[in-house]
Amino acid sequence: MTVAADRLDYSHYTGPLSRVYDLVYTSRGKDFAAEAQEIADVIRARRPGAASLLDVDCGTGEHLVTWRHLFAEVEGVDISADMRAVARAKLPGVPIHDGACAISPWAGPSTPSAHCSAPWAT
Numbered sequence: 001m002t003v004a005a006d007r008l009d010y011s012h013y014t015g016p017l018s019r020v021y022d023l024v025y026t027s028r029g030k031d032f033a034a035e036a037q038e039i040a041d042v043i044r045a046r047r048p049g050a051a052s053l054l055d056v057d058c059g060t061g062e063h064l065v066t067w068r069h070l071f072a073e074v075e076g077v078d079i080s081a082d083m084r085a086v087a088r089a090k091l092p093g094v095p096i097h098d099g100a101c102a103i104s105p106w107a108g109p110s111t112p113s114a115h116c117s118a119p120w121a122t
C-alpha cells in the first residue's frame with residue numbers, strides 16, 4: 001500500500017452520504033455480511049492460517065462487522081474522515097486508519113470507486 005501524495009477525489013464519500021451509506025446500499029440489496037463471508041472463504045482457501053485482515057477503503061466498516069468475528073485481528077483504512085467516523089462508531093476497539101491508498105491499476109481522479117473493498121490478509 002502506498003500513500004498518495006495527491007489524494008484522489010473521494011468527495012462522494014463525505015458528509016450526508018456517509019450517514020446514509022449503509023441504508024442506501026442495503027436497501028439496494030447489498031448484503032455486507034454475505035460479501036464478507038464470501039471473501040473470507042476465498043482468503044481461507046488460499047491462506048488457511050490467515051489471522052489478520054486490513055480492509056482497504058473500508059468505508060463505513062460494514063464488512064469489518066463480520067470480519068472482526070472471523071479473524072483475530074482486523075483493521076480498516078479509508079481516506080474519508082466522515083466514513084471513518086461511521087466505522088469507528090460501530091466498531092469500538094477496531095483500529096480505523098486515515099490513509100490514501102493507491103494500489104489499483106484503475107486508480108485515478110475520475111475513478112474513486114475503483115477502490116472498493118480490497119482486503120489484505122496475512
Ligand SMILES: C[S@@+](CC[C@H](N)C(=O)[O-])C[C@H]1O[C@@H](n2cnc3c(N)ncnc32)[C@H](O)[C@@H]1O
Pocket residue numbers: 008009010013056057058059060061062077078079080083099100101102112113115116117118
Ligand atoms: C464505494 S465505497 C466502498 C466502501 C466499502 N468498502 C464498501 O464496500 O461498502 C469507497 C470507499 O473508498 C474510499 N476511498 C476512495 N478513494 C480512496 C483512497 N485513495 N484511499 C483510501 N480510501 C479511498 C472512500 O472514502 C469510500 O469510503
